[in-house]
Amino acid sequence: xxxxxxxxxxxxxxxxxxxxxxxxxxxxxxxxxxxxxxxxxxxxxxxxxxxxxxxxxxxxxxxxxxxxxxxxxxxxxxxxxxxxxxxxxxxxxxxxxxxxxxxxxxxxxxxxxxxxxxxxxxxxxxxxxxxxxxxxxxxxxxxxxxxxxxxxxxxxxxxxxxxxxxxxxxxxxxxxxxxxxxxxxx
Numbered sequence: 727x728x729x730x731x732x733x734x735x736x737x738x739x740x741x742x743x744x745x746x747x748x749x750x751x752x753x754x755x756x757x758x759x760x761x762x763x764x765x766x767x768x769x770x771x772x773x774x775x776x777x778x779x780x781x782x783x784x785x786x787x788x789x790x791x792x793x794x795x796x797x798x799x800x801x802x803x804x805x806x807x808x809x810x811x812x813x814x815x816x817x818x819x820x821x822x823x824x825x826x827x828x829x830x831x832x833x834x835x836x837x838x839x840x841x842x843x844x845x846x847x848x849x850x851x852x853x854x855x856x857x858x859x860x861x862x863x864x865x866x867x868x869x870x871x872x873x874x875x876x877x878x879x880x881x882x883x884x885x886x887x888x889x890x891x892x893x894x895x896x897x898x899x900x901x902x903x904x905x906x907x908x909x910x911x912x
Contacts, residue, residue, distance in 0.1 A: 752800050763792055770816050776872045777820045779861040787823045791816045859909045863902050870895050871902035
């Protein structure tokens with residue numbers, strides 16, 4: 727019981743502090759923005775890395791997320807949790823980054839045939855082994871899997887984001903699960 731009481735006492739204080747940082751950052755306070763950056767950088771980088779399966783691209787996308795956040799933090803109205811809003815911004819930036827660079831990448835190599843050079847990239851708060859297996863999934867299956875299983879989007883939302891049918895999103899998710907299960911059982 728004591729642990730629960732402590733958690734309940736700490737969480738509102740943390741949310742109040744975050745609300746202060748958000749309000750201050752919306753007024754142009756760089757220190758408050760840096761506090762938000764410190765709090766969310768690892769989670770946003772992990773999202774970018776899982777979706778893109780490439781360390782350099784993930785770093786670029788993550789940097790772009792925080793540049794966009796600085797420019798558009800005034801758009802955050804507080805209608806949802808800040809973390810939810812930030813993850814949505816990050817997801818859209820990653821998807822745009824993938825779309826923008828896809829034709830160039832396809833000329834050099836097929837993303838689905840890409841061999842993973844670094845199977846164990848240091849990731850904060852994640853299982854290295856599972857992340858390396860997720861990275862090896864084909865692009866569409868990987869994107870759907872990350873958005874559905876890890877980020878919690880519904881298939882309808884994923885279908886809109888990736889410009890595919892809802893049934894295709896579900897099929898790609900099941901494909902990813904089957905590939906992961908097969909890979910993990912080896």
